[in-house]
Amino acid sequence: MSSKKDETKKAADTKSSGRTSDEFVFMPSGAEKAPKGEPRYRDPANPFNTWGGRGKRPEWLRTYLEQGKLLVDFEIEKPEE
Numbered sequence: 001m002s003s004k005k006d007e008t009k010k011a012a013d014t015k016s017s018g019r020t021s022d023e024f025v026f027m028p029s030g031a032e033k034a035p036k037g038e039p040r041y042r043d044p045a046n047p048f049n050t051w052g053g054r055g056k057r058p059e060w061l062r063t064y065l066e067q068g069k070l071l072v073d074f075e076i077e078k079p080e081e
Contacts, residue, residue: 041074050076 039050043060051058057065061074 040076042076043072043074 021043037052039056040053040063041051043049043064046060049058049060050059061071064074
């Protein structure tokens, strides 16, 4: 339960920033920078997990490969032009 004092403080904080809680968006930190290049491989369980084929293989892909799956199973199909 929130007290009336807490609600008043929350309202004042929102007014001072000039934003409502619906206007806040996710901004990745410096450690979560976008990868360079196009992704070539995608995790079927989580489509946000991708890998461009360069550098160290991500943990999700190593786990699948240890289970006996092949790298070609995760290739992203290129649309035909």
